[in-house]
Amino acid sequence: MNQQKMFDEIAQEAAKCSRCGGCRSICPVFLEENNENTTPRSKARMMEAVGEGDLELSPGMQERFAKCLLCKACKVHCGSGVGTDALILSGRAALAEKNGIPLVKKLAFTGLRYRKIFDLFLRSGALFQGLIFKKLPDGHGRIARFPLPGAGLSVRRVIPDLASRPLRSRLASILKAKGTESKGQVVFFTGCTLNYIYPAAGEAVVSILTNNGWDVIIPEGQCCCGTPAFTTGDLDSSLALAEQNVKTLAEAGGDYIVTACGTCGAALQHEYGQLLAGTASMEKWKTIAGKVLDISQFVLQYCDLTQMGSLPLKVTYHDPCHLVRGMNVSAEPRQILQAIPGLAYTEMTDANRCCGAGGSFSASYYELARQINDKKIDNAEATGMDYLVTGCSSCRMHITDGLSQRGSSMKVLHTAEVLAMAYAAGRKEQAYVK
Ligand code: SF4
Ligand code: SF4
Structure with a gap:
């Protein structure tokens, strides 16, 4: 889509805002800071002005658009049906295109595109995490040994261990249904956090599925769902990741695709539709989007x-x-x-x-x-x-x-x-x- 067409659409969407301020009462950021500059209403107004050519995408807007959890509460709450989340994402993407993305983030998102290098990086991180993060005495996580402001880690913040062995390296890529004839095949999209941080949750998903009579396929070619890059406005990286995942999931086949993370699931079901519009992968995406279910939905519908x-x-x-x-x-x-x-x-x-x-x-x-x-x-x-x-x-x-x-x-x-x-x-x- 050319930039003028995109800005016209943004201005149209933002113009639906009646400035009622209803979203202020629900926005967690506003409720803490009481600052009109970061309200969904203010962001809609800014995007309308940008779309109409009355406002420059200045670096000063960066912080206003960054101060959003993308929790979608404002979108659901808005009586005028303003797609505030889409406006905020458009704002971030336009700002990223004009002013660039911080180098650390750009390198991280680019690294995500190279699955094997990313995997090696996190496996090495698991080996050496003790040098930078010390274990808490209660065993419930780690804290940094010294401030790491560039990584957003204060010495107070408790973070989990990186798994010594990622989930996908613990499991075969095809796991057969246990003790019964197979009811069908479920493709498991693990996402990064289950793979590298909470593998026990991923193993729990596999245990539920196989013990309920489903074969599980864990495709090797899957990579990060791309949401971190997408929500930062790095559309090149998020598009590359979406294309890789759509190709992998389409090739894997299966009756259903199960996720165990709302962010990954929403990306596969919805965000990929925006990202892939007009690309050769769009038709393939349509074949997979309808198969995606969260593990809780799958259990309720297809497990005993x-x-x-x-x-x-x-x-x-x-x-x-x-x-x-x-x-x-x-x-x-x-x-x-x-x-x-x-x-x-x-x-x-x-x-x-x-x-x-x-x-x-x-x-x-x-x-x-x-x-x-x-x-x-x-x-x-x-x-x-x-x-x-x-x-x-x-x-x-x-x-x-x-x-x-x-x-x-x-x-x-x-x-x-x-x-x-x-x-x-x-x-x-x-x-x-x-
Ligand atoms: S975004 Fe919706 S809820 Fe918020 S001010 Fe505009 S119309 Fe009201
Ligand atoms: S999506 Fe952002 S602007 Fe909307 S309610 Fe959540 S934090 Fe506030």
Whole structure:
């Protein structure tokens, strides 16, 4: 699309904004900072002026557009139907094209395109992480030994271990259904965080699927879903990653594609449609987008809940933004958790409010992200439950940090880990995940 056509469309979308200010009451960033400059309304007004040629894309706009979690709450809340998330992304992309992307990010996104080099880099990182990050005495993560401002890591922030062996290197690329005739084939798109940080959650997904009679295919050619590059405005890198994944998933075939991260799932289902419009990969994308399901949706539709055994955990659930507002998944995880015999479930207040992670937002604005997260921790702890369950590794990381800062005993698990434990209990096996 030529730039003038893009700007015309942006101006048209932004012009739908009636300036009612309703989005201010829902925007987590505005609620903390009370600054009109970073409201969705203000961003829509700026993009309208840019589209009409009345405003230059100045470096000063960079911070205003960066201060957004892309939580989509404003979009869902807007009575005028303004696509605020698309406007913000367009703003970031236009700013990136005009002013460039910080070198560290550009190098990281370019590195993502070279799957094997990226893999080697993270495997080496796992070997040497102890030199830069020391383990916490309680074993629940690491903190930096010295400030790393360029990486957005203060010495206070608790981060998880990089796995000594990534998920995809632990598992075969085809795993057969267990103890029964196969019901069909499920392609598992692991995403980066399950692969390199939370492999136990990925193994839980595979355990659920194979024990419910599904063959699992884990295609080797899959790479990062591209969201970090896309949301930063690096359209070249995100397009390259989208094309690689669409090619890989189309070749893998399978009856369904399962994700266990709302961000990856929403990218495969929706964002790729915007990115790939007008490219040769668009038709292939259409064949895969309709097959994508979050693991909680898949379990509810295609797995046998009666096979789950007793699991006496006390849990609450946090809705990841991209799962609830990107993939429209909120009832499914709750239904499944509440179907587990012996499990006590208590809903938390504002369960679908952003936890403050926002991808690289929490690295760029750690203190602000902490303030937003504190509300989540307050609400989670008020339930009196022992576990917070969620379906996104980025939320998991940020909430774990928040709990750790408080010295809370509450722990965070992925929905799939809880389900795998319940199925293991049903088979009278030792708990799959502790
Ligand atoms: S974006 Fe929507 S909710 Fe926000 S000011 Fe505009 S019309 Fe109102
Ligand atoms: S996406 Fe979320 S953080 Fe960004 S402007 Fe909208 S409500 Fe605020």
